[in-house]
Amino acid sequence: MENIVKAGIFGVCIGDALGVPVEFKSRETLKSFPVINMQEFGSWNQPKGTWSDDSSLTLCLAEELTKGYNLEKIGESFVKWVKYGHWTAHGRLFDIGGTTRHSIARLIKGESAKFSGNIFEEDNGNGSLMRILPLAFYLKDEENIEKLYQTVKEVSAITHGHFRSVFACFIYVIFVIELIKGRDRKEAYIYMQDTVLEYSVFQGFNPREVELFHRVLKNDISAYSEDEIRGSGYVLHSLEASLWCFLNSETYAEAVLKAVNLGEDTDTTGAVTGGIAGIYYGFENIPGEWVNELVRKDDIEVLCEKLQKKLIQ
Secondary structure, rough: OOHHHHHHHHHHHHHHHHHHHHHHOOHHHHHOOOOOOOEEEEOEEOOOOOOOHHHHHHHHHHHHHOOOHHHHHHHHHHHHHHHHOOOOOOOOOOOOOOHHHHHHHHHHHHOOOOOOEOOOOOOOOOHHHHHHHHHHHHHHOOOOHHHHHHHHHHHHOOOOHHHHHEEEEEHHHHHHHHHOOOOOOOHHHHHHHHHHHHHHHHOEEEHHHHHHHHHHHHHOOHHOOHOOOOOOOHHHHHHHHHHHHHOOOOOOHHHHHHHHOHHHHHHHHHHHHHHHHHHHHHHHHHHHHHHOOOHHHHHHHHHHHHHHHHHHO
């Protein structure tokens, strides 16, 4: 368990930073010019090692969890990110999704974090999945699955309140918790499938919605070909892509490079994959060159140590 928080959070930030310079690029372009290391400038004209909203909101959540769980405080932290550049790489925000922007605008106007998120079917971008990882550290010992689900739902719904986004986060968190506990990844995957499907039946979740996740929950997502995996900003695509990249790789570097080179929403696919790969392979397996190139790495390290002390006994 040593450094497991650091492994997960650096995993997110480095996956994100690898993807930032090529965001929106097509898979065809990246087949010709694949990402193999940290790049500078590119899509957002940012220096090498710069991370985006994915990492910013992950770090905001992680920071609030060092003080305990308080939904309104997490919401306030997101507001500080938008208004003052809190937990940005260079002191200002350069990337924000539409659903996240609308939801945080409601928080700025004084809405409670319980009711700020968008709830319509078109609001199922990957903006809550990309930042949910620290919650797995907080919930790792929670034996009441209803409490676990409701907590994931609350944190997702600060911005993304539709069932599909919440359910994707729930699947991801259940899987991550099993990796934190040291399970083999195939065992963790099967455990997640059984647990989530059983809970969805017990709760009577809309079967049409649950069926959308059949490639992850009823089949083995790793068995699909790369052509069947999308790297888009849709939450279901992000979940499938991150699990596919992780389950089909043997190192942290292989997993995140596979993720980024899928194209489209490269920073988020990199971040979501990087979190699980970091936890599974350990911090020492993340290439040292990438760690050294990461912007604000010392600040991130201090935060990780605080969260590790608070949550991982």
